[in-house]
Amino acid sequence: MIIGLIVLVIAVVIIFWFIGVYNNLVASKKRVENAWAQIDVQLKRRHDLIPNLVNAVKGYMKFERETLEKVIQARTKAVSAKNIDEKIQAEGALGGALGRLLAIVENYPELKANENVKQLMEELTTTENRITYARQFYNDTVTKFNTKIEIFPNNIVAGMYSSKFKPFPLFEITDESEREVPKVDLG
Secondary structure, three states, X not given: OHHHHHHHHHHHHHHHHHHHHHHHHHHHHHHHHHHHHHHHHXXXXXXXXXXXXXXXXHOOOHHHHHHHHHHHHHHHHHHHOOOHHHHHHHHHHHHHHXXXXXXXXXOOHHHHHOHHHHHHHHHHXXXXXXXXXXXXXXXXXXXXXXXXXXXXXXXHHHHHXXXXXXXXXXXXXXXXXXXXXXXXXXX
């Protein structure tokens, strides 16, 4: 009778532990999905701003058609990306194309003076800052989740539901030129 009661208590403890770990993993996964949704909202805003910016600068930048076309192509790839991995890659390419466009805009004083372009540039800068913060939050949340599914004993439960608890990718710098330290010449 005592042995049966001990076995029952141990079984109940294991069941509650299992339920707790499983629910904790589900909650962590939902936080990652929410963090991605926050990025997605900002990316949508960025995607909506780009055609307006390109149209606003098109008339001024007659010799920069290739840059404008690359921005539009990168935007198209980013909008049509299907999963998180594809979106991360496409958004990296779009960020690089936008960076080149913004650098070129600096060379056109009359363009920088245009109120419509100024407003679009400010909105794009604000959006880029929001994307940066959302990416940071996403990476923090993903790191916590990926760690949870790998540590013992959580990895036992995560392994039992491996189709449900897969590691998420991080947003990382893929363009090596972004790692370069900018050169500043004050002379």
